[in-house]
């Protein structure tokens with residue numbers, strides 16, 4: 424596993440990372456979330472041995488990144504921010520170079536590079552120089568470099584930054600596919616990504632961990648968690664709203680949008696985790712001859728939780 428112990432980084436007078444501790448087990452994909460400047464990249468640079476910590480350390484599969492740096496780094500694959508790759512090298516040459524540096528056995532090197540090129544959808548550009556690639560492809564080359572030596576521990580700093588929606592989807596698929604036998608940390612500020620890929624999320628703000636939970640657990644702290652959203656057509660939506668508010672189990676209700684007989688209403692239950700009240704609300708609405716177009720139980724929204732936590 425990856426064990427991060429009270430990592431701290433002070434730049435001049437600024438504490439960029441302030442005593443951050445957590446562990447990531449094999450099989451976990453940890454989403455590292457936070458606004459710009461929160462300290463995500465600095466933390467990742469310290470975990471990967473790229474930047475020495477001011478204090479604290481990280482232990483990668485039993486090897487201390489400060490005390491036993493070379494062995495710790497051997498176990499890591501790292502995709503840094505902004506995908507630094509040698510622009511003048513061809514894709515195959517660059518990856519062969521990385522394989523050599525990583526000490527991949529020379530007998531299996533070419534096969535390993537070919538396999539990685541295939542896996543990262545780089546076959547069509549393998550003989551192009553990096554400089555001629557679009558941003559998404561450069562990102563993939565750097566991604567390929569990080570998994571080339573089949574490391575057990577992977578650190579991806581904003582792996583989908585600047586990619587188009589299809590490329591984002593591909594990268595997420597690749598990450599999910601290899602997650603079973605690896606421990607993965609990825610940073611992002613795309614909240615959908617956390618939902619789509621991560622088994623756990625840590626939110627960091629001003630260098631400190633402010634939340635550590637599953638995406639579901641985080642969403643459950645959202646003010647809209649468990650609320651019902653109904654879209655109806657009725658003779659008098661306002662009169663219905665009054666009746667809804669008086670229903671047992673309903674704490675509050677509000678009309679979010681209305682035009683004439685159409686309305687979108689949000690209903691907050693007394694207790695979002697009690698047995699659902701949707702059935703009763705539906706029965707009540709149809710008894711009053713309202714047409715229900717849609718009814719949705721909100722899981723809660725990560726963006727609301729993120730904003731509440733990182734701006735307070």
Ligand SMILES: Nc1ncnc2c1ncn2[C@@H]1O[C@H](COP(=O)(O)OP(=O)(O)O)[C@@H](O)[C@H]1O
Nearest residue numbers: 434437439457458459460461462463464465466
């Ligand atoms: N080499 C450095 N020298 C001085 N300040 C730095 C350096 N690297 C990062 N910082 C500062 O540390 C803070 C955290 O930066 P960073 O880890 O890049 O945040 P994030 O990746 O979450 O956007 C920022 O305020 C940034 O300006």
Ligand SMILES: [Mg+2]
Nearest residue numbers: 463464465504
């Ligand atoms: Mg960053």
